[in-house]
Amino acid sequence: METRESKTRSGLVALTLGVVLSLTLVGCSGGGDPESSDANDSASPTETGEGEPDEGQVDDNDGPQTLAQVTGERDITLTVTRAVREEGGFLTVEGTIRNGGGSGWSDAAWAGQEQELASNSFSMAGASLTAKSEGKKYLILRDTSGRCLCTRFDLNIAAGETVDWFAQFPAPAPETSQVDLQIGKLPPATFEIR
Numbered sequence: 692m693e694t695r696e697s698k699t700r701s702g703l704v705a706l707t708l709g710v711v712l713s714l715t716l717v718g719c720s721g722g723g724d725p726e727s728s729d730a731n732d733s734a735s736p737t738e739t740g741e742g743e744p745d746e747g748q749v750d751d752n753d754g755p756q757t758l759a760q761v762t763g764e765r766d767i768t769l770t771v772t773r774a775v776r777e778e779g780g781f782l783t784v785e786g787t788i789r790n791g792g793g794s795g796w797s798d799a800a801w802a803g804q805e806q807e808l809a810s811n812s813f814s815m816a817g818a819s820l821t822a823k824s825e826g827k828k829y830l831i832l833r834d835t836s837g838r839c840l841c842t843r844f845d846l847n848i849a850a851g852e853t854v855d856w857f858a859q860f861p862a863p864a865p866e867t868s869q870v871d872l873q874i875g876k877l878p879p880a881t882f883e884i885r
Contacts, residue, residue, distance in 0.1 A: 758786075758882035759872070764798070766791035767848075769877055774870075774884040781832060782820070782862045782884060784872065787853050795847035801875045805830075807837040815841035815858040818874040822863040829860045829870075 755772040762768040773785040790796050802808050803817025808831070816839035820829040832840040841858040848854055863870060863884070871879040 759880035761878045761880045762791070763878055764876045765796055767796060767877065769872075769874070769880060771872060771880055771882050774882055776862050776884065777859075780862050782829075782860045783857060784820075784860065785855070785857045787855055788848060789853040790848040790850055793850050795849050797844065797847035798875055803831070808833065808839060810837060811839050811841075811843055813846070814839055814843040815856050815874065816843075818858050818860075818872060820860050820863070821871045821873065821879070822867045822869075823871070824867055824869070825864055827863070829863065832859045832861065 757770055757772060758774060759771040760768060768789040768791055769786060770789070771784060771786040773783070775783055777783050797813045799813055801817045802811045802814050808816040816831055816833075818831055818841065821827070822829065834840065839858070842854075842856040844854065844856075867884070869881060869883055871881050873879050
């Protein structure tokens with residue numbers, strides 16, 4: 692006959708396993724609470740400073756590095772500082788955007804041409820990754836309400852301002868080590884992934 696103490700212990704174990712399983716399923720679903728993606732908007736990778744390392748150079752202190760950098764579209768410079776495969780089969784890419792022009796800049800076309808992503812406005816929603824070795828193009832991940840798993844910017848980026856960004860994509864094949872990031876009218880930014 693089970694004692695009251697062993698019943699309580701069994702119940703706690705079952706409850707703990709249920710919570711862990713639920714969190715695992717939510718984490719692997721790629722969806723989640725739309726409100727939680729707002730927290731991702733404010734996620735800010737460390738800014739790159741003066742004297743950035745050469746493209747592809749690795750810092751000993753695991754700080755930001757420049758994996759790729761492109762300039763175009765009214766002196767807008769996009770820098771990729773991090774590209775990491777994450778558990779769950781997705782790739783997180785981070786970096787900065789600098790407005791080198793003389794006035795504020797925004798481009799609603801950065802939300803992409805897909806109707807589902809139109810509500811993301813000025814954001815990284817229109818970004819895509821091309822893995823030439825696979826012959827595949829990967830589009831931005833989104834939650835069940837069509838909100839991108841990426842940075843949504845304010846109304847504009849002020850002249851001289853540098854802002855952080857992130858974007859999440861399905862992970863390319865494990866053997867793929869190089870991809871091109873494309874957004875808006877900027878030239879493709881080619882970089883290595885690990």
